[in-house]
Amino acid sequence: MTDRSDSQSLFQRLDQRSRDIFREIVEGYLETGEPVGSRTISKSGIALSPASIRNVMADLTELGLLDAPHVSAGRAPTHKGLRVFVDGFLEYGEPSQADKKYIDDRLASAGTNIEAVLGEASDLLSGLAGGAGLVASPARDAPVRHVEFVPLSGGGALCVLVSEDGDVENRMLKVPDGLPSTALIEAGNYLSARVKGRTLSEAANEVREELRSRRAALDAATAALVEAGLAEWGGEAPGRGRSLIVRGRANLLEDAKAAQDLDRVRQLFNELERQQNLLDILDTTREAEGVRLFIGSENRLFPLSGSSVIVAPYIGGTKNVIGALGVIGPTRLNYARVIPMVDYTAKVVGEILSSRRIKDGK
Missing domain, CATH: 3.30.390.60 (Heat-inducible transcription repressor hrca homolog; domain 3)
Incomplete structure (x- = not known):
């Protein structure tokens, strides 16, 4: 597993030429899902010959940031490389106004039933991210x-x-x-x-x-x-009085292109059925503020599934973490767009649940 300090150290070791080529490869891979070759990079505006680009690609591969997935001459980022890209290059702020309005409208349309609101949050995250949406409901222990x-x-x-x-x-x-x-x-x-x-x-x-x-x-x-x-x-049943809502499993099949990919998706589906393990992953949001991202092998629950998990806590009226939500998808998620949407959805859900208007069955 590559933590943030390790990835930033690796990023600092790259000279500007290596950074430019690395960024072109990762962005091309995230857009197409295919390895990126030296000729493609040379046509992107980088003023180097294909041979020079290949030398840089070889150095990046030696650092463990790139890999040749098949027999292709192109390269794709490893999970380690994606972590370096996210920590070193990625800039993200607020979702677009269109995405904010969509999230606001969808959650408002769920009415005042708490399960409906949480279900809608899982469904909309699935659709926006192109993966499976996850929402863990709050634990209840009121008089x-x-x-x-x-x-x-x-x-x-x-x-x-x-x-x-x-x-x-x-x-x-x-x-x-x-x-x-x-x-x-x-x-x-x-x-x-x-x-x-x-x-x-x-x-x-x-x-x-x-x-x-x-x-x-x-x-x-x-x-x-x-x-x-x-x-x-009383907390002895699986989930400790909470429920887990998973929507959009079928989206995970769309990125599977080979038998090996399908095996990974099947493994992921099996893990998705084990609600307690998923709740444990979502509970990691209590250990840090804001959004948490697990790329590939960084995720102890699905280390071999080739998936990324983005999770964020939602906060109740007492300013305590009362639940969590997020998405599971392929490692080539559009992180710059999905991370802010997960964060914003968590904030809106927290605001809704904090209001005294939410009553189950009302």
Whole structure:
């Protein structure tokens, strides 16, 4: 992995001629996805012969910044080279006014349902970046007003949690076949009475101790339902009370041109199904301010997938990080455009969630 200080040191070692040629190669690759040859560079306005350009390309390859992907005489940037390019050459500020308006309008169109807002954010990032959009919802641990278990067809139940601030969240639970509706009502009443005005994490240990010591006048099926509700809402379920929204997986297939590329995409798809690992990656945004970029092997979750991950935190009304969002795409993403859009989308989502107007189900 090349950190920022390493990449800046490498950049400083390049003379102006090497920098110009390196930049032409990387920008050409990011635009076309194809290796760039010396003749292409010589036609770009660099006043050097193809032979001199090839000598510089050989030096850049020796430094590990370029590679010859196939039998082509051209060169493409390595993951190390892309990091040097991003840290040394790339300049980015605010998104264009058109992109800002598009993001604002899309998120405003989602209404006041928090899941709809987050889903829209994932979808629009997928479309703008040409990759998969990722959004991790905030962890919820507000004081509880009411808990209810609602029977569903097919043998399941919906655990409905209403917080004191009016938020409503739902979780699907599996229940034993033939469980009577009275057990669902009793489980809801039991939990509501014991957690009202407290967070579930505050009340969970007390409720479990009461169940273990048999002080709760509940039959086995109802007690099991209460335990399932505590596990789902108390942070023991995958995602620790959060959800992960992934949109645009199909975009990742569009850049795959060979069997090897398809194998990498399949590996990436497998990792995308492991929500906890993705949540852990998004959680790295808590360790640093602003946008974080992982290129190829820098990303410990998909080191062999040839992908880049751009993530940013979104901030709640208390100025704390409450969630994260970002994109996964090929390493030839348009970083100058995508990084500001991820950053801006995170800011808008944070502002929306900070307003008291967001209420689930309203």
